Amino acid sequence: LIFAQEVGAEADKAADQAPPNPVYQMLPIVALIALFYFIMIRPQRAEQKKHQELVSQLKKNDQVQTIGGIIGIVTHLTDDTVTIKVDDNTKIKMRRSSIQTVINGTSEES
Numbered sequence: 001l002i003f004a005q006e007v008g009a010e011a012d013k014a015a016d017q018a019p020p021n022p023v024y025q026m027l028p029i030v031a032l033i034a035l036f037y038f039i040m041i042r043p044q045r046a047e048q049k050k051h052q053e054l055v056s057q058l059k060k061n062d063q064v065q066t067i068g069g070i071i072g073i074v075t076h077l078t079d080d081t082v083t084i085k086v087d088d089n090t091k092i093k094m095r096r097s098s099i100q101t102v103i104n105g106t107s108e109e110s
Contacts, residue, residue: 031063055096058082063103071103 058064062074064084072084074092083093 009096051097055099058096058099058102064099065101065103067098069101 017058024103058074058075058077060074063071064074065071066084070086070092072086072092074082075085077096078085080096081093082096082099083091085091
């Protein structure tokens, strides 16, 4: 009987307390979203900006490597495509976005 009275008294105390502020409940979620932004999204945007800058600065005779690993020399450029010379009589036309890196600027054709 005494135990039942104690449990009832604790239940009354809990009912008297105000519910926690919803702002405090949302704070961990907001913190996780901010952490996700700074760890994942922001660096990816910086990398995209860097790649876009690299692609926009391509010029004829640059030696480049594509995303697929093909290495060649830029022979022709348009607004959204690039033609690279892979071998003596082999040229490949592809999108500028498929260029991964510029190996060196202005390589000499042999």
